[in-house]
Amino acid sequence: MEGIKGDNLLKDKKVAILGGGPGGLTLARLLQLKGAEVKVYERDFNKESRVQGAIVDLHFDSGLKVMTAAGLLDSFKNVYMRGADKYRIVNKEANIYLDETNDGKEDDFNNENFRPEIDRGVLRNLLIDALLPDTVVWDSHFLSMEQMNDSWELKFKNGTTAFADIVIGSDGHLSKVRPYVTDIQSLYSGTTIIQGEIENPESACPEMYNLVNNANLLAMDIGKTIAAQPMAGGGLTFYAASLYPENWTKNSSINFNNPDEVYAYLVDYYKKWNPVFFTLFKACKQFIVRPLNYFPIDQHWEAKSNVTLIGDAAHLMPPSGEGVNTAMLDAFDLSECLCNEEFNDLKTAIAAYENKMRSRAAVLAKEAIESIQDFASPSEQSIKELIEMFQS
Numbered sequence: 001m002e003g004i005k006g007d008n009l010l011k012d013k014k015v016a017i018l019g020g021g022p023g024g025l026t027l028a029r030l031l032q033l034k035g036a037e038v039k040v041y042e043r044d045f046n047k048e049s050r051v052q053g054a055i056v057d058l059h060f061d062s063g064l065k066v067m068t069a070a071g072l073l074d075s076f077k078n079v080y081m082r083g084a085d086k087y088r089i090v091n092k093e094a095n096i097y098l099d100e101t102n103d104g105k106e107d108d109f110n111n112e113n114f115r116p117e118i119d120r121g122v123l124r125n126l127l128i129d130a131l132l133p134d135t136v137v138w139d140s141h142f143l144s145m146e147q148m149n150d151s152w153e154l155k156f157k158n159g160t161t162a163f164a165d166i167v168i169g170s171d172g173h174l175s176k177v178r179p180y181v182t183d184i185q186s187l188y189s190g191t192t193i194i195q196g197e198i199e200n201p202e203s204a205c206p207e208m209y210n211l212v213n214n215a216n217l218l219a220m221d222i223g224k225t226i227a228a229q230p231m232a233g234g235g236l237t238f239y240a241a242s243l244y245p246e247n248w249t250k251n252s253s254i255n256f257n258n259p260d261e262v263y264a265y266l267v268d269y270y271k272k273w274n275p276v277f278f279t280l281f282k283a284c285k286q287f288i289v290r291p292l293n294y295f296p297i298d299q300h301w302e303a304k305s306n307v308t309l310i311g312d313a314a315h316l317m318p319p320s321g322e323g324v325n326t327a328m329l330d331a332f333d334l335s336e337c338l339c340n341e342e343f344n345d346l347k348t349a350i351a352a353y354e355n356k357m358r359s360r361a362a363v364l365a366k367e368a369i370e371s372i373q374d375f376a377s378p379s380e381q382s383i384k385e386l387i388e389m390f391q392s
């Protein structure tokens, strides 16, 4: 990777990417391919810190396209989770409505409907390994920054500081960079999920392990859903989703740090369901409760000349399978704009990127907001439609 040449806007500039999630790491890789000087500041203590959450699927026109542009598609093909893109949909009795696990379809990266899944931690390692040594500065929990002439002084929780000419916020849904770009706040979607992980499901809850069968399991009944997915290393992640009032987490009397209390709540909430699902809750030793928020779809701000946002920090939306893919597309578009010699200055380049990013995100966020209720609180009709969609 050679240094930036010619009139490129990043010539002699230091780029700080705040947050080493899929968006930030992809951006670092793409910018390094163009010769830019880049550091990624990540709050996790080191590379071994465990990435929470289950698998994510990359799509033909977004995640996979960007992996190709980053020269990483072959590495991806070596580590994606075969079979995990298949769906199993069951009812509350755990009777199977739809099963793709034996459909006999071959993995085909040329098929635009093929959406290979990858464990989040595996994806993170793949992206980190593609960066120049010491690109990621671990234990760098960003707190604030101050403008010093044309550059920024960044301040981290561990007392260290750093300088950068351009700052990119890829620090996710509670971004601390976002307030330097816009004061537009997120809104509550009406859905809250209770998430759990089980490291050894084969022994801790074997019936559930078999029901998931290394696929994407959706268990649906009127008003509530449980989703479960495999993780690398044989684990399982699950999400218990439903509609709850805003601030329910704070206002409920449940101590979400006490697994016994959460277990008792879930068993009561799902009391009409097959007890096999309770084995999932029993095996979980730590729950995370996530009210799902989103940024308004018509959000707009005036571009700055030296700070911008990508991924969830820019356009948080309810989960719809697009979040990682969109964060990677943002990384691609921003790297193309910042290194495009046709723009006269950084502000124009950032404005061009942000316009494209916001228009794309508005369409996806609208779909995600409309579909989250059908996921978290399905009706008889929406379950029927979902099954028909998979069958077609």
Ligand SMILES: Cc1cc2nc3c(=O)[nH]c(=O)nc-3n(C[C@H](O)[C@H](O)[C@H](O)COP(=O)(O)OP(=O)(O)OC[C@H]3O[C@@H](n4cnc5c(N)ncnc54)[C@H](O)[C@@H]3O)c2cc1C
Binding pocket: 018, 019, 020, 021, 022, 023, 024, 041, 042, 043, 044, 055, 056, 057, 140, 141, 142, 143, 170, 171, 172, 173, 174, 175, 176, 193, 239, 290, 310, 311, 312, 313, 319, 320, 321, 322, 323, 324, 325, 327
């Ligand atoms: C329950 C659930 C399921 C989902 N399922 C899917 C799915 O199947 N497919 C999909 O595409 N998307 C899914 N998403 C959405 C997806 O997780 C996000 O859209 C995606 O991870 C956004 O990537 P990002 O790089 O912008 O941010 P993140 O992945 O959130 O990464 C942000 C990074 O910044 C770091 N960070 C945060 N604050 C700071 C700070 N102050 N200083 C330094 N570092 C910091 C974090 O440690 C993290 O590494 C799901 C989301 C949820 C909640």
